[in-house]
Amino acid sequence: MPSVDATAIIKGDKKAFRAFYRQYYPRLLAYVLQKVSKKEDAEELVQDSFLSFLDSLPLFQGKSSLWTFLVSIARHEVADYYRKKYAKKALQYVPFIDTGYTQDLYSTKETRAHFNQTLKKLVADEQKLLEWKYEQKLSVKEIAQKLNISVKATESRIFRARKSFQVIYTDITQN
Numbered sequence: 001m002p003s004v005d006a007t008a009i010i011k012g013d014k015k016a017f018r019a020f021y022r023q024y025y026p027r028l029l030a031y032v033l034q035k036v037s038k039k040e041d042a043e044e045l046v047q048d049s050f051l052s053f054l055d056s057l058p059l060f061q062g063k064s065s066l067w068t069f070l071v072s073i074a075r076h077e078v079a080d081y082y083r084k085k086y087a088k089k090a091l092q093y094v095p096f097i098d099t100g101y102t103q104d105l106y107s108t109k110e111t112r113a114h115f116n117q118t119l120k121k122l123v124a125d126e127q128k129l130l131e132w133k134y135e136q137k138l139s140v141k142e143i144a145q146k147l148n149i150s151v152k153a154t155e156s157r158i159f160r161a162r163k164s165f166q167v168i169y170t171d172i173t174q175n
Contacts, residue, residue: 049074118169126161
């Protein structure tokens, strides 16, 4: 394969980047497909990798080839994908948060008191996130727009709020 001019890409040459993209997209897709089973997910990860590549280009010091640099970014994107996937599975085990907001779970006054006590002990931002997500049933995208942050950052904040809820609820119910 002909070499792509790294200097031109770093300087913002759109034509050089398009040539780089066309040259390496199929190869990167094949690489990511070895790591991720769904083609749609792999394609999205490749796109995310190229976007992150552009964002990270000012950090490129030429100690490796652009291909190696791109693959290292793709590896991080794949790792984030699996972390996110694992986090979603872990969220299923957080007690009461989903059902507490979506069902009339309060079969006893004690359960209701524990639930409300837990909510009160959460940081205000966590309370607001959980309220938007479970009471108002806003999507993560809608919450991200309200907060003016990325969807990924919003997912992380919701995850941490749910985890805080779990820790506090467990502490309350065991004391």
